[in-house]
Amino acid sequence: MIRSLIARCLAVTMLWCAGTGVMAQDVGAPIQELLQEHGEIIAKSSRRTIAPAIDALAASGLPEAQVVLDRWQDKAMWRHEESGLFVYAEEIDRDTLRIFDFADGSEIGTVAEDDYKQLKPNSGIRGMIGAALVQFQLTDSDPQERERALDAIERSAEESHLAALRASLGMESEPGILARKARLERLLTIRFDADEAARITAIESFAGDLGVDVRAALNPLVSTRLETAEALPGTPDILRALKPGSEALPRDEAYDLLVEADLAKPRISRADKRAALVENIEGGAVAGIQVATLDSEAARDIAYAALADAGRVRPVATEAEIDAALDAFVFFERYIGAPPPVALAAEAVLTGIENKVALNQAADLGLDALSLASIYFLAAIGLAITFGVMGVINMAHGEFIMMGAYTGYVVQLFVPDYTLSILVALPLAFAVTFLAGVAMERLVIRYLYHRPLETLLATFGISIALQQIAKNIFGTQARPLTSPGWLDGSWIINDIVSISYIRIAIFVLALLFLGLFLFVMNRTRLGLEVRAVTQNPRMAASMGINPDRINMLTFGFGSGIAGIAGVAIGLYAKVTSEMGADYIVQSFMTVVVGGVGNIWGTLLGATMVGGLQKGIEWLNPSNTLAAQTYMILFIILFIQFRPKGIIALKGRAAEA
Known part of the structure; x- marks a missing residue:
């Protein structure tokens, strides 16, 4: 009490000498006394010495401490040169400050800036202040402020945060924030709690949890160090003994450990x-x-x-001495990240998590393969009609996909609503590519039936011409085909398994196409006539069906479907004049592998090609080009054993 009274008297005296502008400040306030106690440390602002001052403010329990830390972190805290008293201020101009009292936030007055020194903490000190502010932010009335506090803890957790988190749990009213606090409290318990039982309980509570934060907390606990001794220690922190020359401990590594420990002579290479x-x-x-x-x-x-x-020469060990030294010592791994019970609990939970991670990685790979298969199915379904049903090798099929994508781009230039533009673009792309397919069939293809080599060369030339026309109209730069906002982002199942909404939409669209194709082929007159012409064109003609007209409509229908596929693929891939070339090879592989002329075969072929490509990419993730090469080689081998594909078609397509 006497010490506090003396401090107040000295402060009043200094303020009197400093001028009336500071006299309005409550120099006897507890927060000011605390600042004065650590005044010299705060004024120097050295990261090596500032910790006691920050810790004292954070642990003081004073409501004004948060204001001090906030203003200090924002470089708004000033110190009077003569009295040493602290205030926070705002600059009116280059020479004048408006200062405020930390005790109650009241304005003290306007003073000359020359009488005060601004405290400018560096980034390191600001980080330390930010860590101290967390305990105040965890109980802030603003939910967003509490969220920011949790973000700060996740970025840089400290032991002091554990007690603050636990204290704030009972005061949390938001269910989402409460769940996040509880999870973070368990993670910090694993890292910082001194009670082994509490740490083990927290570890076991995360059994099967796939969160990356859980693995980041558990992995340091199971870290080990390779050691050697004349006999295996009987302490419980020994994980396992290792035999030199085994896969876990190569012979050279074991001997190097002996040399580093000065237990053996150095060795020399032959x-x-x-x-x-x-x-x-x-x-x-x-x-x-x-x-x-x-x-x-x-x-x-x-x-x-x-x-x-x-x-x-320097003395070195002979091979016999190396063998003798290795036989004389035992080698073992020792837990160094945590006490043995904690490490063993973490090891058990991590093993279960790793098994679950493997299953989820397989599921994620399966989703990727299914997504890629749906893209290939969309690209190939039109080709399944033109090539599978009609036997026409259409090398310009990819360019119909490109035309559909550019149709979607043009529609979006005039219809700014992305959802509406896609709904307009899908039927319009079908119409544009249907007409283009009909024109191509009438002008070129009809004269080349049953002449596959000439058809291939002619359609290849048309492909090049269409690419050049697209370059002349739209340029060589990729054009955006923007998806609606509701397709942004991904469906996140957990930290491992996720799939973008665009890929889900393409998968759904592929199913719709499958249903549309089956309906047209099985429930409409056009489908009946197409199947009749496919199986026996002469008999169909004798029944009054015009094979020439059916061929034209069939080719147009297949081209129209390629246009719709182009809109869907354009939402996922880049829209350029060469985009069709990226899918023509996979489309032909899909149709041939599945079985020429069979929609179910095309579906199975797309699934096989997509799954095979993703599987090879998973085995060789650094080289996607090599993965595609291996996939093509596998398809070639597959066709050697099953030349008619997975499902063979009877009729004209099979005979071709």
Whole structure:
């Protein structure tokens, strides 16, 4: 009490000398006394010495402490040069400050800036202040402020945060924030709690949890160090004993450990040993041993040892000494990240998590394969009609996909609503590519039926021409085909398994196409006539069906479906004049592998090609080009054993 009274008297005296502008400040306030107690440390603002001042403010329990830390972090805290009292201020101009009292936030007055020194903490000190502010932010009335506090803890957790988190749990009213606090409290318990039982309970509560934060907290606990001794210690922190020369402990690594611990002589490689012997050959001998006798490793070891005894080379271990040293010591791994019970609990939970991670990675790979298969199915379904049903090798099929994508781009230029533009673009792309397909069939294809080589060359030329026309109209730069906002983001199942909404939409669209195709082929007159012409064109013609007209409509229908596929693919991939070339090879592979002319075969072929490509990419993730090459080789081998594909079609397509 006397000490506090003396401090107040001194402060009042200093304020009186400093001027009336500061006299309005409550110099006896507890927060000001605390600042004065650590005044010199705060004024120097050294990261090495500032911690006690920040800790004292954070632990003071004073409501004004948060204001002090906030203003200090924002470089708004100033100190009076003569009195040493702290205020926070705002600059009116280059020479004038408006200062405020930390005790109650009241304005003290307007003063000359020359009388005050601004405290400018560096980034390191601001980080320390931010960590101290967390305990105040955790109980802030603003939910967003509490969220920011949790973000700060997740970025840089400290031991002091654990108690603050636990204290704030009972005061939390938001269910989402409460769940996040509880999870973070368990994670910090694993890292910082001194009670082993509490740590083990927290560890076991995360059994099967796939969160990355859980693995980040548990992995340090199971860290080990390789050690050696003459006998295996009986302490419980020993994980396992290792045998030199095994897969877990190579022989050279084991001996290097002995050398580092000064338990054995250094060794030398055979090449270095040979070089040392060659350098010391004198009169056809090394250390009195004839060179002709140095025809074995044991003989060379004897010669090298003789040189070492003479001081001409450094002493090193022979192979026999290395073996003897390895036999004389045991090697083992010791837990160093946590006490043994905690480490064992973490090891058990991590093992279960790793097994679950493997299953989820397989599920994620399966979703990726299914997504890619749906894209290939969309690209190939039109080709399944033109090539599978009609037997026309259409190398320009990819360009119909490109035309559909550019149709969607043009629609979005005039319809800014992305959802509406896609709804307009889908039927319009079908109409544009349907007409283009009909024109191509009438002008070129109809004259080349049953002439596959000429058809291939003609459609390849049309493909190049269409690409050049697209370049002349739209340029060489990729054009955006923007998806609606509700397709942004991904469906996140957990930290491992997720799939974008665009890929889900493409998968749904592929199913719709499958249903549309089956309906047209099985429930409409056009489908009946197409199947009749496919199976027996002469008999169909005798029944009044015009095969020429059916071929035209069939080719147009297949081209129209390719246009709709182009809109869907354009939402996922880049829209350029060459985009069709990216899918033509996979489309042909899908149709051929599945079975020419069968929609179910096309579906199975797309699934097989997509799954195979994703599987190979998973085995060789650094080289997608190599993955595609391996996939093509596999398809070639597959066709050798099953040339008609997974599902063979009877009729004209099969005969072709």
